[in-house]
Amino acid sequence: MSSEFVRYTPEIETIDPHLDELLAQIIDFWEKKGRASPSTEGTGRAVRGAHAKSFGLVKAEVEILADVPAAYAQGIYAKPGRHGALIRFSSTSTHLGTDAQLGPGLGFAIKIFDIDGPKLVEDEPDSTTFDLVLKNNPIFISNTAKHYLFIEDIANNAQDYLTRGKAGLHELLAEVLTGKGQLEQQEWAWDELFAIVRLVTQTHVRNPLLTTFWSMGAVRHGDYIAKIRVAPAAESATHVIHRDLDLTIGPDVFYPTLADELQARPFDFDLQVQLCTDLTAMPVNVLTVEWPEKLSPFVTVGRVHLPRQDISGPENFEKGDALAFNQWRVTSAHRPLGEIMNVRRIYTASAKVRRTLNHQPQAEPTSADSVLP
Template sequence: MSPEFVRYTPEIETIDPNIDVLLEQIINFWEKKGRESPRTEGTGRAVRGAHAKSFGLVKAEVEILADVPEAYAQGFYAEPGRHGALMRFSSTSGHLGTDAQLGPGLGLAVKIFDVPGEKLVEDEPTSNTFDLVLKNNPIFISNTAKHYLFIEDIANNIHAYLARGRAGFHQLLADVLTGRGALKQPDWAWEEMFALVRTATQTPLRNPLLTTYWTMGAMRHGDYVAKIRIAPAVDSAAHAIHPDLDLAADADVFHPTLVDELKASAFTFDLQVQLCADLTAMPVNVLTVEWPEKLSPFVTVGRVRLPRQDISGPENFEKGDALAFNQWRVTADHRPLGEIMNVRRIYSASAKVRRTLNHQSQTEPVSAESVLP
């Protein structure tokens, strides 16, 4: 037992009493975006509402380590062993385009196989998969479902704002702050506006294999509360071919970088847990706040190993596109916490629309090898 860490109780979450109404509106937004995406993105195929552009689907192995401190060895992370996995590297943008156009957000989605236990995704409780959905920034750009709805709509049109230069950028910030004029001044989205600026300007664009990724939101961690990150191991960074990238060099830079690196070398990431030690400084319900490591450092509980492999073929994109990743495809010991993480439950609805339009299977794969032999 570790009394310095916050114990999980359901009361640490705050959820808007009108969440069901807001979720219905958010689902309608994402489903509409998905149905329109074959036309709006110009490919004739439905694309993800977020993380639309894939940089590559990679076969991996996740090892949960032995001798992890008890407070960190909870639930799935309490059983040492090795699991097959798939990792999808992507832009976080909901649009397609050149890598330079899509902004600094990079995503990493991990699907871990052979994880027993009932999962919290309602349509797939018996699947043997366990998902992590992460981004190259420790914070998110909204704290409530109400703010999420209009901020995602604004973000969907961010290119139109930025095309107007300085005036467009100022209008973007004003629209986020005031909810396009719909919010009363006490409800202005100050934290969200500052988070948007931070994520848009302070996230370095790097080789995806040399980038750190966070869950952003908190999750139950057995008896405790945690955030998860996946960070490149120091020895892997030392042999990278492309430590620095020039996005102006070509329309597609990240995918060729992954191809080159993984043909040449294996890579390793550290799978790490940060436990909540103070609900004021490390809030569950405010995702625009980064949890300070000085209060609770990240502790390595596992390794994610990417063997040498060839992901250069066009079928790699097709296989990655057919997968769905969801923060709620976890066991109850790792339940996502807070209003925004509850909102992200609805991503399965937009995934159904996308896969239906693209005539793809709605079922989970049974192993990494069944997708990438």
């Protein structure tokens, strides 16, 4: 393992010079999807374009640890302390449905309160919240905005392909590889194809509390470059009631599992940072590559405490639905890096459409207690 961490400089990013044009097309796609969602998802309400189905909003506390090694104690992790937080557990699917239909992809979005400093979400620079948006996969399914545009369109219609069995899956993969027939052969999306195959062949279903969640993309980490994850704390994991889950036993499995666990006892996750030591083996601009832990292990910088609580009842979903999570709601010391992380600025536009249609406030909450007393 190398101890020479790569220093952050703006030059490490590779951004398509036509990104603004591509972003306009991507935003248009997600805004149209959001406006149509009350009808297409059958709820009469606008639904998130991604992470559409919630498995519960959970009250939490983030403890920033003392005595963290200096290279890891950067930005918000430099000062030990405790912060109120909210976590939204969700499916990673772009649609609603039964858990079996949506599959094992899980999201973990955490909103941390009372974080000083201007935030990078353009409409909310004075917000005191700080967001991490994580998934139970260390890699993403696209490396460029150009590829993202057609892959998200294909993913949005994945069920139409998959209902036709093997033939439909083959067509889906061919569409990804060739950009729906629009890419020249030298541009074919091989890396994206392999990432999607890895994703769709993951069939092991676990309790969300026994699941590790990653940032997938790289972020600035003060003087350095990092990826972030939360992993179940070993001492908490031993007390979990439900381990491997069977999604076929009912339409909803993840939510009642989470509710059951948190009514029984508290739970902790480790908040961890992996620093980049080699830009070739640990690229910033290629999200389909997992950073090797043998080159740089994850180091714990904080603890996410989930107290014992009752998350049952429809009001929990309503409160979670009114929140917006955004990778860019961070301070400059934790700026998302690379083209795809820049694409994810679109969460602001998507959230505005959803909250407007649902008559929900656009402003950030001021504390965890103001949402979940």
